[in-house]
Amino acid sequence: xxxxxxxxxxxxxxxxxxxxxxxxxxxxxxxxxxxxxxxxxxxxxxxxxxxxxxxxxxxxxxxxxxxxxxxxxxxxxxxxxxxxxxxxxxxxxxxxxxxxxxxxxxxxxxxxxxxxxxxxxxxxxxxxxxxxxxxxxxxxxxxxxxxxxxxxxxxxxxxxxxxxxxxxxxxxxxxxxxxxxxxxxxxxxxxxxxxxxxxxxxxxxxxxxxxxxxxxxxxxxxxxxxxxxxxxxxxxxxxxxxxxxxxxxxxxxxxxxxxxxxxxxxxxxxxxxxxxxxxxxxxxxxxxxxxxxxxxxxxxxxxxxxxxxxxxxxxxxxxxxxxxxxxxxxxxxxxxxxxxxxxxxxxxxxxxxxxxxxxxxxxxxxxxxxxxxxxxxxxxxxxxxxxxxxxxxxxxxxxxxxxxxxxxxxxxxxxxxxxxxxxxxxxxxxxxxxxxxxxxxxxxx
Amino acid sequence: xxxxxxxxxxxxxxxxxxxxxxxxxxxxxxxxxxxxxxxxxxxxxxxxxxxxxxxxxxxxxxxxxxxxxxxxxxxxxxxxxxxxxxxxxxxxxxxxxxxxxxxxxxxxxxxxxxxxxxxxxxxxxxxxxxxxxxxxxxxxxxxxxxxxxxxxxxxxxxxxxxxxxxxxxxxxxxxxxxxxxxxxxxxxxxxxxxxxxxxxxxxxxxxxxxxxxxxxxxxxxxxxxxxxxxxxxxx
Numbered sequence: 001x002x003x004x005x006x007x008x009x010x011x012x013x014x015x016x017x018x019x020x021x022x023x024x025x026x027x028x029x030x031x032x033x034x035x036x037x038x039x040x041x042x043x044x045x046x047x048x049x050x051x052x053x054x055x056x057x058x059x060x061x062x063x064x065x066x067x068x069x070x071x072x073x074x075x076x077x078x079x080x081x082x083x084x085x086x087x088x089x090x091x092x093x094x095x096x097x098x099x100x101x102x103x104x105x106x107x108x109x110x111x112x113x114x115x116x117x118x119x120x121x122x123x124x125x126x127x128x129x130x131x132x133x134x135x136x137x138x139x140x141x142x143x144x145x146x147x148x149x150x151x152x153x154x155x156x157x158x159x160x161x162x163x164x165x166x167x168x169x170x171x172x173x174x175x176x177x178x179x180x181x182x183x184x185x186x187x188x189x190x191x192x193x194x195x196x197x198x199x200x201x202x203x204x205x206x207x208x209x210x211x212x213x214x215x216x217x218x219x220x221x222x223x224x225x226x227x228x229x230x231x232x233x234x235x236x237x238x239x240x241x242x243x244x245x246x247x248x249x250x251x252x253x254x255x256x257x258x259x260x261x262x263x264x265x266x267x268x269x270x271x272x273x274x275x276x277x278x279x280x281x282x283x284x285x286x287x288x289x290x291x292x293x294x295x296x297x298x299x300x301x302x303x304x305x306x307x308x309x310x311x312x313x314x315x316x317x318x319x320x321x322x323x324x325x326x327x328x329x330x331x332x333x334x335x336x337x338x339x340x341x342x343x344x345x346x347x348x349x350x351x352x353x354x355x356x357x358x359x360x361x362x363x364x365x366x367x368x369x370x371x372x373x374x375x376x377x378x379x380x381x382x383x384x385x386x387x388x389x390x391x392x393x394x395x396x397x398x399x400x401x402x403x404x405x406x407x408x409x410x411x412x413x414x415x416x417x418x419x420x421x422x423x424x425x426x427x428x429x430x431x432x433x434x435x436x437x438x439x440x441x442x443x444x445x
Numbered sequence: 446x447x448x449x450x451x452x453x454x455x456x457x458x459x460x461x462x463x464x465x466x467x468x469x470x471x472x473x474x475x476x477x478x479x480x481x482x483x484x485x486x487x488x489x490x491x492x493x494x495x496x497x498x499x500x501x502x503x504x505x506x507x508x509x510x511x512x513x514x515x516x517x518x519x520x521x522x523x524x525x526x527x528x529x530x531x532x533x534x535x536x537x538x539x540x541x542x543x544x545x546x547x548x549x550x551x552x553x554x555x556x557x558x559x560x561x562x563x564x565x566x567x568x569x570x571x572x573x574x575x576x577x578x579x580x581x582x583x584x585x586x587x588x589x590x591x592x593x594x595x596x597x598x599x600x601x602x603x604x605x606x607x608x609x610x611x612x613x614x615x616x617x618x619x620x621x622x623x624x625x626x627x628x629x630x631x632x633x634x635x636x637x638x639x640x641x642x643x644x645x646x647x648x649x650x651x652x653x654x655x656x657x658x659x660x661x662x663x664x665x666x667x668x669x670x671x672x673x674x675x676x677x678x679x680x
Contacts, residue, residue, distance in 0.1 A: 015546030019532075019539070026534035107531030109498050110587065113519045114547040261515055263500040443534075 013124070016116055020098065020128035027097050030132060031439035033090040034139075035432045037083065041139035042427020044082035048075050049147070049420035056415035066413035070297060071147070072158040077231045079143045080166060084227065086136070087170050088202075092194035093187075094132070095177030098125045099254065100187055112259065122178070122255045129174050133167065139431055146423045153414035157294040158233045165230020168243035172223060173198060175250025182254040198223070233295035241285035249278030291343040297411040302340055305404035306392060313345050313399050318375040320351045322368045333372065333386040340388075341395075374398055448510075449474040449626055450495075450522075450595060455504035457490055457650075464490045465650045467504070472595065472628055475621055479641030480630040481676060487650040488630040489527065492597050495628075496524035523591035525584060527599040527630075533573035537564060537583055540572060544587045558586045561616055577604045585613065589620070596620065597628045602636045614640050638672040648680035 024030055052074040059066040102108040111121065148154055173194075180193035204222035229239050256262075256270045293300040301307060319338060323330040330352070342348050355366035374381045374391075376398040385391055396403045450472040457465040464487045472478050482488050493499045495506060497515030506513045508521050532540050541564075545555040559565060562582040567575060575583065581604040588596055601617070602610045617627060617640065631637040637644065644661060646654040654661050654675070662670055665678035 012547050012549060015543050019535075019543045022535055022539055023532065101532065101534075105531060105533065106526060106529035109493075109524065109526045109529060110531055110544070112498065113496070113523050113591070113593075114544070115519075115549075116547065260499055261497045266500075 016124045020125050023101050024132045026442045029093045029097050031435050034435040037086045038139045038431035039428050040082040045079040045143040046420045048078035053417045056417045059415040066415045069413035069415040083140045088198045091173050092177040095174045096181040096190045098129055099178050099181035118255050133170050150418045152416050155296040161235050161294040165227050169227045171247035175247040178254035179250045182257040234300045235292040237290035238286050238288040241288050245281045245285050309401055309404045310344050317348045320373040322353045322371045329386055337388050451507040453505040456502045458502050470645045470655050476642045477627040479637040479644045481644050482647035486647045522595040523593040524597040525588040536569050538568040544590050548592050550590050558589045562586050595626045599630045634673045654679040
């Protein structure tokens with residue numbers, strides 16, 4: 001007698017993948033999401049182009065303003081902002097169904113008796129969902145095509161980085177939805193659990209600008225904050241790996257809870273192991289030091305000559321900042337100098353010294369307030385400036401390195417005055433109709 | 446006959462209620478064993494425990510004398526649950542094709558099953574659009590495609606009229622001749638009497654009698670009793 005576990009041919013895997021894809025394609029949730037996504041992305045795109053055109057008009061009069069005209073910030077991020085909202089609020093419903101169509105109908109009892117093991121079942125489900133995720137890119141990518149057709153400039157590295165960020169974010173949402181579906185008994189409860197995670201993550205965003213470092217640090221763990229780096233054109237391997245670990249952690253937890261034949265005790269023990277492993281992997285991923293500035297205006301980098309020189313700093317480099325966490329100068333210093341140094345020099349430590357508050361309006365009563373101290377190899381310098389052009393010579397002096405010759409990098413910007421309103425026909429009529437037709441086609445019998 | 450499967454002291458507790466109380470019986474190779482009991486006797490719970498789809502609170506399952514842990518039960522047995530409507534949005538053909546491919550069964554076997562169960566006319570219909578009778582037939586066809594040597598069917602005659610029940614019986618009997626063993630949960634005693642070789646009488650989670658109809662008659666001291674009378678006497 002044949003044993004279902006003994007077979008090694010790949011054909012059953014295709015069957016499982018085909019079943020999952022067919023399940024998704026016949027899912028009303030997917031098509032309804034796409035129907036809603038089209039006008040959402042379209043509206044974001046048209047508004048973004050309109051604002052971009054307005055700013056471009058000023059840039060035509062004052063060419064200096066044109067350097068700020070970057071399609072990544074002006075067009076791509078706002079357009080995919082609509083996509084992000086759909087992924088947060090609608091995609092969980094599609095993902096929940098991938099697990100729910102078996103769990104809530106009893107079909108799981110049949111599926112679990114096929115030769116496929118649970119890890120493989122869940123992996124195939126995730127792959128099928130990923131295939132459908134590419135379908136959800138249609139409105140966003142069509143906006144990109146329309147932008148190019150208008151004569152808009154496109155810089156592929158920042159677009160691909162943005163798409164990678166959106167994909168990783170969607171994978172985390174999928175993982176959360178899988179987990180929610182695997183621990184609940186119906187679609188409604190699963191949706192509540194999944195949305196609690198995603199909307200709960202938004203709440204974390206509010207603590208980002210908190211005065212206390214703990215709350216501020218907690219805010220950096222929010223999913224939106226993780227996506228922000230990709231939106232700003234910075235690829236950080238640590239962030240990408242952390243999002244992947246989060247996603248795989250949730251997916252593995254869903255595999256633990258998917259099987260009805262395991263006791264709650266066993267599932268709890270296995271979950272603890274998964275959580276421990278995920279936490280360790282998350283922390284380790286945070287140490288990955290590989291960064292890539294994908295922006296055309298190189299906003300996350302110093303000039304190549306400066307970077308090459310700074311990479312020769314091989315001892316502990318300490319920066320002590322006497323600024324309150326909510327002081328805009330700290331944000332400025334972090335963006336223009338500290339973050340760049342941290343990405344370049346492996347042994348940089350930054351200490352933020354919060355000032356003592358006093359006086360009638362709680363103003364800082366610290367004499368050193370506003371000062372930034374730089375220490376290297378027993379030498380020390382201080383400055384109040386947040387401008388790299390003033391601070392970098394100090395750092396080179398501390399490290400006894402010659403100040404490299406600056407090669408001016410002139411980014412001219414890409415202003416474009418164009419009217420995107422006619423593209424509304426595509427986003428508000430044609431695309432929704434196409435998706436509605438697909439919905440009808442998949443439910444026609 | 447050799448004991449193919451030994452069920453040894455399987456217990457299951459739902460909160461304060463004991464659903465299965467140290468259930469013991471064995472299944473011989475090549476027989477049709479009927480699990481008989483009223484609604485709420487614990488039949489479905491027992492079958493799901495056996496097939497590893499819900500956890501047991503105690504007991505063992507032995508396959509040809511060796512322990513068969515829950516995660517390996519699907520290698521030897523296939524359980525067809527009652528009241529399941531799988532993949533409602535998909536067509537009958539798609540669902541059958543999936544299970545055929547999953548079990549690596551030749552397409553001819555699927556076609557034969559479709560013909561035997563007269564499913565040709567509904568192959569392109571969605572599962573959700575099927576009548577109860579057709580749904581039962583589709584479910585049965587999935588079971589017939591399963592390659593495992595022990596087939597466990599929960600209420601296989603439920604939803605069928607008299608003719609259809611006879612037709613299902615004529616489909617199940619050749620399976621035994623082909624080397625399969627069947628464990629059927631049945632609450633219609635007349636149906637059970639017609640198809641099963643031996644019976645396990647289950648009531649309130651406890652086994653009240655095991656054996657062929659003649660052996661049960663002796664236990665119940667009803668030499669000419671029907672299965673129904675024997676069941677009532679023993680439970």
